[in-house]
Amino acid sequence: MTGTLLSVEGVTKTFPGVRALDDVSFDVRPGTVHALCGENGAGKSTLMKVIDGIYQPDAGTVWVRGEQVRIKNPIDARARGIAMISQELNYVPDMTIAESFFLGRLPRRRGAVDWRYIRSEAKRILAEEGLSFPVNRRLRTLTVSEIQTLEILRAVYHSADVLIMDEPTSAIAYKEVESLFAKIRALRAQGKSIIYISHKMDEVFEIADDITVLRDGTVVSSQPASEITSAQAIAQMVGRDLDHQQYPKERIPLGPTAFKATGLSSRGMFEDVDIEVRAGEIVGLAGLIGAGRSEVVRAVFGLDRLDGGTVEVGGTPVHITSPRSAIRHGLALLPEDRRLVGIVPDMSIKKNATLASLPKVIHGGYAHAREEERLVGEFFAKMNVKAPSTETPIASLSGGNQQKVLLARWLIADPAVMLLDEPTRGIDVGAKLEIYKIMTDLARQGRAILMISSELPELIGMCDRIYVMSAGRVTAELTPDQYSQERILTYAMNDIEVA
């Protein structure tokens, strides 16, 4: 283990139903930038959380400077010189710059916080970087890029040797990327190592010395950047072992246009998005996280504001102001975040399932318990929900079973158009297959389905057509003969428009 600053050996981490990391090993040499590439769900963030001490691995070891360690928590990681600059920067908006440098370890003098020392140190750190902020400025007045810079300075000040940067350029402007890279190069020159996580291949190849590619929780390759091309890396990320047969896809004769969105835009989120879905059609919406896919369906469904554009359902223009009106117009949204926008945790499965169709079970002045039981029981059996009874609180179910209950919620509501946002995220393989079958059934019933997914094989296997989004715009519309993971990723990673 000599010659490496940080080594990971045989790390395995399992979550209920998913093996997030499987025997992962890689080495970070001192004074290098080590890029970690992979699709959404490949295990990059899980791996970083293991290194940062947020997760404990089920198996495997982590070595820091040749010493085998068990990193108990992020504070322990800091003490060992590992610092995480997270994708969503964690900061207290009302804190001053000076304070933020010492957050969690405020120096004290005679029992009281030594503010004078804090301010003078902060001033010194900023001056060394040639930054001229007053140290009493509050963080909320700074830009994301400036806060990121401060986080890096803080990590280095507290003698971090390994900096983990998770998608550091996802929220900053192009010009700021240049100065970030300059900073990374300077750190590298000082002998520090950076683990750089990014989707953006051009950035990775500009900055990285070593590249490790992850797929489905395993390391596909790990080598100096000079020994691999961008195309090879992408090919390794997506893999070649997908089998179209595993998707219960049926070609269904398409009906008339059921859903049509024209010129949708929302400031700062997405712009001029056109989407059309016909009855019986399953249409995919591909793109990287942050491309604006979820934002589009949320706005269509009335959860967020829409700044412009029109929506037609079944050929009639509709004006949607809230989810309630969206449902009335025959739309349904299976949300990306089940826990935040989907389930009512303490409510029973039954009541969760009928929540979007209350008039069907409560009418004429009272709740028709038997009718409700019958309605829910029907889907319960059909979808193979695993639970003791329909009275069980939904929170006690596994993710896959919760998802089935939420699907049942919409089947009971009987919508014409279903917007499914990452319908199989966090679900084990068996439940995934069941959800695909339900989708096929829905299409056969003549419903229109718009499906967001970050799993390309799933999109390719299930969809009749795929829209690709990048940076808030639709960059491509692909038909099955044009499907390939490389092509979709290319459109998803580049803002270049191709007719």
Next chain:
Amino acid sequence: MTTKLKSFDASRYSIFIILALVFVGASFLSPNFLSVDNQLNVLRQVAVITILAYGAMTLIIGGMIDLSAGAVMAFAGVSSVMVYKDTQSLLLAVLVGIAVGVACNLVNAFLVATLHTPAFIVTLGMMLMARGAVLELTQGQNVLQLGDFVIIGQGTWGWAPVPALVLLLITAVIWYLMNQTRYGRGVYAVGGNEEAARAAGIAVAWVKYKAFVVNGVLVGIAGVIFMSRVNAGLPNAGVGYELQAITAPIIGGTSFSGGVGTTAGTLAGALIVGLLGNIMNLTGVGSYIQQIVMGLIIVTAVAYDVWSKRGRTRTTILRSGRRGEPAAAGADPGATADPPASGT
């Protein structure tokens, strides 16, 4: 059968077991406890607080709270009394009492549901305003000599005290609203997960308005009964009642984080508090000690509520009224069955 056993939730029934234990214990402690007179007296005494408690329960289940209940109760009760003295119409007096309760709660609802202000703060303000209003209305003087107004609080129908009958009727209505109507489902859904309720098509603001209106009606009725029972319009009545009203549902299993609670549990909680007060009176426990005991009960009940759900991501009633802000579920990556979305 093992699954059946697993899903059996003992805590669902524990409150009724405790109620029974308190009842049995009290009957041993004092020979007078079981007398019909004393039992009817207990019902008369708990009626006001229990009616307020149903309002508090409704709001807490819906993820809100009402700190103005005591002050609004006094405002409504005194208004009712004054109208009765002017018009001698019992019906009109009762209606005015209810109207004042509803009006104050519509203001609460507007601020909470439409302007997304935290209910805690809004109703704290309303507490001061309603108290100020009733003191200004009466210039701080008690209104005396109410005449026939007292039959609401002191009268009987057959052998049953009127307040007990009103309580019974209200219990039935609240049970019906919470269990048999879309409104009731909406309250549970909004309190359980407001954002999910909205995404399922629940008209969240409308549900909150209705919950405050229900609370307003109850507070108004409580005010009328209270003033009638003491045979006076007391502008300083009901201080601290908002907290007593919260005690009953919390003891009865209503979760302070919203979405959970039952009418029967709240009734049981109110009866436990009422019976404990009664037996302490009968056995000569001083009122100071009684306060300590009540405080202990509240703390124990809430601690039990938190303990029984430990490890789950929780929000509390103190959260902001704005949607989407309850402590982000992502704050606790270890507590979920979902694997993390990685590589983002």
